Amino acid sequence: MTRRTIILFAGLISIMAGGPVTEAVAAPARTIDICHGYGCAFRSRLDLGLGDDRKLASIMAAGRATPEAERKAIARAVSYFEKRAQQVTGVRDQPRSEFGASKIRGQMDCVDESTNTDALLRYLARRGLLRHHKVEARDSRGFLLDGRYPHWTAVIRAPDGVKWVVDSWYAPMGGAPDIIRLNDWKQRGVLDSGALN
Template identity: 30%
Template sequence: MRPYLLLTRRSFQILLTLWALVLAGEASAQEIEICYNFSCKTRQTVTLSQTEWHSIIGWFYPGATSAAGEREQLRRAIGWMEVVMGRHTPTHRDKGLNLEKNPKFPGQLDCIDESLNITTYMHLFESQGHLRWHHVMDRAYRSGGFDAHWAGQLQEVATGERFVIDSWFQDNGMLPYIARSAEWEDLTEARIVLFSGAD
């Protein structure tokens, strides 16, 4: 065989190997921007390892066989995402409900922080094909009840029904609350805190 053909083939193999390494590197470096310290006062970009990211998206496998099943998968993925993000940020200190702002203990999230972070997570899951039964929507807002409040929101593809996903009521890493948007608008704080399941 002619030497220049061997060189060409060898060069091609090297290029393929380098391309595979580039793709693997992209898969292992999942960058996510989150915010905390009330009204997104602090913004931080976190780079998750491939192992960390797989531990989060693993909640979506095997794929859900219903919209309700996917909401439960999403609930668990977001709860675990908060745990993983808390390893890289002071958000592991976050306690449910709003506490007094304390600069000595950064990492607390209000409903603005929580809803923006959840929406970021859901957009990421959707863009990578992990959500098949839902579309991510703009955040939900309500002004009635105990206070003005924000939450993440998604829409079921088949029915068009909207659901909120809200982790403000729980400590970091606890499973967030999910309910139909219409029901969420009428809920009291106590009922949400006591809620433990997903529709």
């Protein structure tokens, strides 16, 4: 059901009941499960309401001109989103994964980080806020036998077909993610941040 249909339906009910139509009745929150505890051991519900919609739309509006500008806006949107995620987990995730922190609420490994970032990117796409990029499937690098620890990231594709990673694992919660070309990211070791954005 579209937002307009919900508003019209709410309006019809309100008129029949003799009351006014309000935006609050017509616009339900959107929910994203925030993964944490390593490997999505825990999930906390984040409801994104009208205030979040407006904030994210404002952030993404700054990136309308070019794909490069949109990637910078995506970095700011991820920072905002992670601050909101902190409100529901109650913990500020540290940068990178700490060995031994598995099953600790609020702490995130690359699986949690990439899953959460992917969920945000898909939310932005559904809201029509991504003009220059399409959300791709998450990707990984390293498989131990090549001497690298496995590492996951969210991925977007630009109009020229180039894929970019949006990797929030390196920064503390609310920090700017690495946004670099997927091909460059694939060559790095797990501890090499690619903060080239």
